[in-house]
Every structure is written in structure tokens, then in C-alpha cells.
Amino acid sequence: MRNTLVLLPLLALVIIVQLLASWTDSVFYLTQLTMSAYYSFLIIGLCVVMGYAGQISLGHAGFFAIGGYLSAALTTRNLVPFQDNVLVKLLDSVGLLLASKDVYGESLLVVTPWAACCAAILTAALIAFVIGIPVLKLKGHYLAMATLGFGIIIFRLVLASAYFGEADGISDVPGFTLLPGLTVSGNFQGRVQNYYIAWGVLLIGMVLLRHLIDSRVGRALRAIHSSPEAADSMGVDTARFKLYTFVLSAIFAALAGILLTHYNGGIGPSEASVMKSVRYVAIVAVGGMANLWGAMIMGIVLNFLSLRGMFGSYDDAVFGLILILIMLFAPNGILGLHLGQLRQRFALIGRKRPAEEA
Amino acid sequence: MALLRVEKISKKFGGLQAVSDVSFALREGSIKAVIGPNGAGKTTLFNLISGVLPATSGEITFKGHALNGLRPYQVARLGIARTFQNIKMFAGMTALENVMVGRHVQSRSGFLASMFRLPGFLSEEREIRRKSMELLELLGIAEYADTEAMNLAFGQQRAVELARALALEPALLLLDEPAAGLNIYETAEIGRLITKIREMGITVLLVEHDMSLVMDISDEIVVLSFGQKIAEDIPQKIQRDPEVIRIYLGEEAAVPA
Numbered sequence: 001m002r003n004t005l006v007l008l009p010l011l012a013l014v015i016i017v018q019l020l021a022s023w024t025d026s027v028f029y030l031t032q033l034t035m036s037a038y039y040s041f042l043i044i045g046l047c048v049v050m051g052y053a054g055q056i057s058l059g060h061a062g063f064f065a066i067g068g069y070l071s072a073a074l075t076t077r078n079l080v081p082f083q084d085n086v087l088v089k090l091l092d093s094v095g096l097l098l099a100s101k102d103v104y105g106e107s108l109l110v111v112t113p114w115a116a117c118c119a120a121i122l123t124a125a126l127i128a129f130v131i132g133i134p135v136l137k138l139k140g141h142y143l144a145m146a147t148l149g150f151g152i153i154i155f156r157l158v159l160a161s162a163y164f165g166e167a168d169g170i171s172d173v174p175g176f177t178l179l180p181g182l183t184v185s186g187n188f189q190g191r192v193q194n195y196y197i198a199w200g201v202l203l204i205g206m207v208l209l210r211h212l213i214d215s216r217v218g219r220a221l222r223a224i225h226s227s228p229e230a231a232d233s234m235g236v237d238t239a240r241f242k243l244y245t246f247v248l249s250a251i252f253a254a255l256a257g258i259l260l261t262h263y264n265g266g267i268g269p270s271e272a273s274v275m276k277s278v279r280y281v282a283i284v285a286v287g288g289m290a291n292l293w294g295a296m297i298m299g300i301v302l303n304f305l306s307l308r309g310m311f312g313s314y315d316d317a318v319f320g321l322i323l324i325l326i327m328l329f330a331p332n333g334i335l336g337l338h339l340g341q342l343r344q345r346f347a348l349i350g351r352k353r354p355a356e357e358a
Numbered sequence: 359m360a361l362l363r364v365e366k367i368s369k370k371f372g373g374l375q376a377v378s379d380v381s382f383a384l385r386e387g388s389i390k391a392v393i394g395p396n397g398a399g400k401t402t403l404f405n406l407i408s409g410v411l412p413a414t415s416g417e418i419t420f421k422g423h424a425l426n427g428l429r430p431y432q433v434a435r436l437g438i439a440r441t442f443q444n445i446k447m448f449a450g451m452t453a454l455e456n457v458m459v460g461r462h463v464q465s466r467s468g469f470l471a472s473m474f475r476l477p478g479f480l481s482e483e484r485e486i487r488r489k490s491m492e493l494l495e496l497l498g499i500a501e502y503a504d505t506e507a508m509n510l511a512f513g514q515q516r517a518v519e520l521a522r523a524l525a526l527e528p529a530l531l532l533l534d535e536p537a538a539g540l541n542i543y544e545t546a547e548i549g550r551l552i553t554k555i556r557e558m559g560i561t562v563l564l565v566e567h568d569m570s571l572v573m574d575i576s577d578e579i580v581v582l583s584f585g586q587k588i589a590e591d592i593p594q595k596i597q598r599d600p601e602v603i604r605i606y607l608g609e610e611a612a613v614p615a
Binding site for chain 2: 208209211212215216217218219220222223226227229230231232233234235236237238244248290
């Protein structure tokens with residue numbers, strides 16, 4: 001209940017921004033705010049993995065890409081040549097395929113967005129599960145390394161594969177009708193509607209994750225992060241909880257990829273690049289690691305600035321720099337920073353760190 | 359009927375025989391202490407029982423279940439709770455939340471039930487909170503429920519840790535030096551608490567350096583030296599055991615030439 005009440009002022013702010021944008025005839029800002037909301041959806045999922053389960057994933061752009069690319073490919077690649085395939089026939093008979101004509105009058109048979117969405121999410125979850133099982137049992141930064149490798153593989157895979165459009169990516173992705181009258185698409189008339197869909201998805205995600213943190217599972221995760229031995233002795237199956245959290249965040253990333261791809265009408269390989277993963281990690285760090293609100297706010301602000309082109313061609317460099325500065329000066333994020341602390345940190349650079357409070 | 363039975367348990371770290379062929383049984387409802395000089399293998403023994411370390415040989419059975427090969431969380435689920443010599447509080451969580459983690463094995467809600475607040479979630483959450491609060495009251499620290507655990511005084515942290523272990527509703531409680539770092543008043547208080555815990559029907563096995571506490575509260579004492587059990591008896595007899603006196607006094611007398 002308390003969690004839900006906090007959302008009301010934010011919801012009001014979301015509405016005010018939209019009204020202001022519409023009145024001042026600057027609805028184009030809503031486009032970047034919509035995209036930022038989807039990126040932030042991924043970031044709050046990553047925040048639970050990093051801040052609460054204490055693991056670092058450098059592969060979340062990979063899960064985003066799995067979601068985006070799979071739903072793009074499934075909803076655009078024509079299945080007419082495979083019409084006689086048993087699997088295609090089966091899918092068609094249960095209503096998961098959509099027949100239409102393209103602009104030249106050729107018949108087109110593709111997977112429906114809902115079916116594609118479910119397939120993409122399941123794939124991302126399954127891959128996260130398989131990578132996570134061996135890796136999460138290890139200590140230290142093995143997950144960071146393994147997910148880095150995974151991210152590179154996904155990036156190279158979409159670049160090399162003709163099915164995923166190589167360097168061009170996939171375009172002409174159709175809209176995704178979530179409910180009758182609610183369609184995720186880049187359609188100009190749907191700009192305001194899509195702004196609300198994206199923010200609705202983000203805020204629902206926020207409520208779900210706040211609920212998770214404030215529960216038996218959330219307490220177990222925080223306990224694991226703080227003292228794995230003690231959590232273990234309390235009967236918490238630490239490996240399993242870390243694994244489920246990782247899978248959950250992969251699902252968030254995939255869903256962000258799916259929705260943003262339908263909104264943009266396409267996806268390109270840059271979405272799968274490792275620099276994107278680094279960016280997400282940097283944003284969670286700026287937000288204060290174990291701080292969902294911080295992650296969300298920073299996700300919106302930094303992605304918005306980046307999408308508006310504020311960082312020019314130094315975009316990736318800016319996020320790398322942010323990560324370094326945060327680690328040096330504000331390990332608790334800039335929202336958790338006080339001026340006195342900053343001075344102290346400056347004085348400490350180059351000197352041996354005193355032992356952190358146990 | 360023995361609640362816990364340790365049979366010929368051994369642990370080797372490379373060339374070091376930390377625990378060798380130690381056997382003893384723990385009667386249900388009793389308080390047993392393990393004493394011995396530093397490096398005698400007391401904490402290793404605890405880690406073997408709680409599943410932190412695998413034994414090199416030997417067997418540990420609890421209520422008839424073999425504990426060999428079980429991970430600590432599985433041992434905890436069977437009803438064995440423990441505290442740590444250097445207190446391990448969950449940082450960033452309040453005293454109450456720390457104890458609530460202890461209710462983990464007694465509750466069920468998973469990821470989906472938590473995220474979507476499925477039916478049953480809220481009543482279980484209330485139950486966790488109520489039981490945890492009761493334990494804080496039992497240990498006399500209810501007023502600090504909402505204080506961050508790391509900000510509490512050392513003695514209060516010990517109490518939180520004890521409450522957290524009791525929250526598991528264990529049949530057996532392992533206490534690793536519960537009086538370490540406490541003054542004589544706090545030590546006496548811990549002694550009273552341990553006796554109270556026994557009265558709740560919980561069997562207690564403790565490792566302790568404070569002899570007055572051990573002699574006061576234990577029903578039986580096991581003495582370890584260099585990984586071997588050298589005596590096991592009631593406190594009055596242990597105090598007069600010549601071998602025990604020798605290792606304790608001999609250690610002080612051993613001044614290098």
C-alpha cells in the first residue's frame with residue numbers, strides 16, 4: 001500500500017509532462033521519454049541483480065537484444081515458403097500466425113506479436129537460467145565475466161546472421177497491440193498513447209520490484225548480499241535465489257527490448273553491443289546500486305540526455321567516464337552523496353582505503 | 359535418545375589435522391559446551407556440524423538423518439540454527455528485519471507471490487513480523503526493532519543474532535562463543551538467556567572461552583586439545599580432571615627457553 005502511494009506524485013508528474021509537451025507543441029520530447037522509460041525498465045531489473053543480489057551482469061544488452069531481435073524477426077520474417085512445414089502448420093492451426101498481403105500484393109505469413117513476445121521472453125529466461133546455473137555458484141566476479149562473454153556472442157551473432165539482418169538489423173516491425181485500442185508502435189498519432197503505455201509498464205515494473213524487495217524473498221536477497229554465510233545458515237538457498245533474480249532481470253531486459261523494438265519499428269546491432277551493457281551498469285551505479293528509485297530516475301535522465309544527443313559522438317565515452325567517477329567518488333550513487341563525503345573521497349584518492357565498516 | 363550424534367569425525371586441512379576422531383552425543387534438552395585452548399578445533403567442529411565444511415571422515419547424525427554432504431541451508435532446514443563468533447549482522451537492515459530473515463525456513467512465499475501479492479502473502483508476512491517481534495521482546499530488545507542492526511551496541515547485536523537464530527524454531531542451537539566481547543554483566547545475562555532457551559525445549563551446543571559461564575550453565579562439557587577429545591564429563595568432574603588442568607596450566611607454563 002505504502003509502495004503504491006509513493007507512485008501517485010510520480011504519476012501526476014508523468015501526466016503534467018505530457019500536458020506541458022502537448023500545450024507547448026513539443027510532443028517530440030515524448031518520443032525520447034518513451035524510449036527512456038523502456039530502457040529504465042531494463043535498468044530497474046538490473047538494479048535488483050546488482051544492488052540487492054550483489055551480482056554484476058555485463059550482458060544485459062544481450063538479453064535486451066534477444067527480446068528485441070526475436071520479436072522483430074518472428075513478426076516480420078515471411079513464413080510463406082515454409083507453409084508446408086509441420087511446425088508452421090501447427091502454429092497456424094492454433095492461431096499464432098497472421099496472414100496478410102504486403103504492399104506489392106505478395107502474401108505474407110508471420111507470427112503474431114503476442115506469440116513472438118512470449119517466445120522471446122521464454123528464450124531470454126531460458127538462456128539466463130542456463131548461464132546462471134554454473135556461474136552463480138562461483139564466488140567473485142565470475143558472473144560479470146561470463147555475462148560479458150555472453151553479450152559479445154549475442155552481438156556477433158546478430159551481426160553475422162542474415163536472419164537477423166546483419167549490420168542493418170531488422171526494420172518494418174509491425175505494431176504490438178497489447179489490448180484492443182492499445183498499440184505499441186511508432187505511429188505518429190499514437191505518440192501520446194505510447195508515452196503512457198511505456199510509463200505504465202515502467203511504473204508497474206517498479207511496483208512489482210518494490211513488492212519483491214519488501215518481502216521474504218527481498219529480505220533473503222539483501223541478507224545474501226550482506227553476509228552470504230549468515231544467510232546460508234538461516235536456511236536461504238543462496239544459489240537458487242541469485243539464479244531466480246538473474247532470470248527475472250533477464251525477463252525485464254527482454255521485455256524492454258520487445259516493446260522498444262515495436263515502438264521504434266525495428267532494431268539494430270548497436271542495441272546488442274557491450275557498450276550498452278556497460279551503460280546500464282553505469283546507470284545502476286549512478287543511481288546508488290541498492291536503490292530502485294535512484295536507478296529509475298537516473299535511467300530516465302541519462303537515457304533522455306543521450307537520446308537527445310547531448311553527449312554527441314562521445315556517448316559511450318561519457319558512460320564509461322560516469323562509471324569510473326562513481327566508483328571513485330560516490331559508491332553510493334550521486335543521490336546518496338553529501339558534500340563532506342565528496343571532500344573526504346577526494347582526499348582518499350591515491351591513498352590506501354581504510355577498511356570499510358564490516 | 360541422542361538428538362545429535364558425532365561419530366569419529368575428522369577434518370584435515372592439507373597436512374593439518376584440525377579435528378581427529380572426535381565422538382560425542384548430545385542429549386535432547388541438554389546444554390553441552392565444547393572447550394579447549396585456541397586452535398583446539400572447536401570452531402572447525404561447529405563448521406562440520408553446520409555444513410560449512412565437509413568432514414574428511416566420520417559421521418554426524420541429527421534426529422537420525424545423516425548430515426554428511428548437506429549444505430548449510432539444508433542443515434538449517436532440518437532444525438539446526440547457529441550464531442557466529444564474530445557477529446554476522448545483515449547490514450542495511452533493521453534489527454527486526456534481521457530476525458525476519460530467520461523466519462525464512464518457516465515461511466513459503468516465493469518470487470511470484472511476493473511480486474504480485476498473491477493470496478496468503480500478506481497473512482504470512484504479518485505472521486513473520488509478529489513472531490519476530492515476540493523474539494525481540496523475549497530478548498529484551500524490542501525497543502530497537504526499527505534501529506539499523508549495525509548501529510546497535512555489541513551486546514545488543516548478540517541478542518539480535520540470538521533472536522534471529524531462534525526465529526528458525528530450531529531443535530538444536532549452536533552458539534559460537536556467545537560471550538566473546540561481552541562484559542561480566544552481559545555475560546551473566548547471556549547465561550540466563552541460554553538457560554531460558556533450554557527451558558523452551560531447545561538443545562544447546564556451545565563453544566566458549568568464558569569458564570565461569572561454561573561451568574554455570576552446562577550439563578556436560580567436551581574438552582578438545584589439538585583436535586582430539588581428551589575429556590567429556592559433567593562440569594564438576596571436568597574442573598578436577600588432571601589432564602584438563604595440565605593442558606590449561608601447561609599452556610601458560612610453556613614459556614619458550
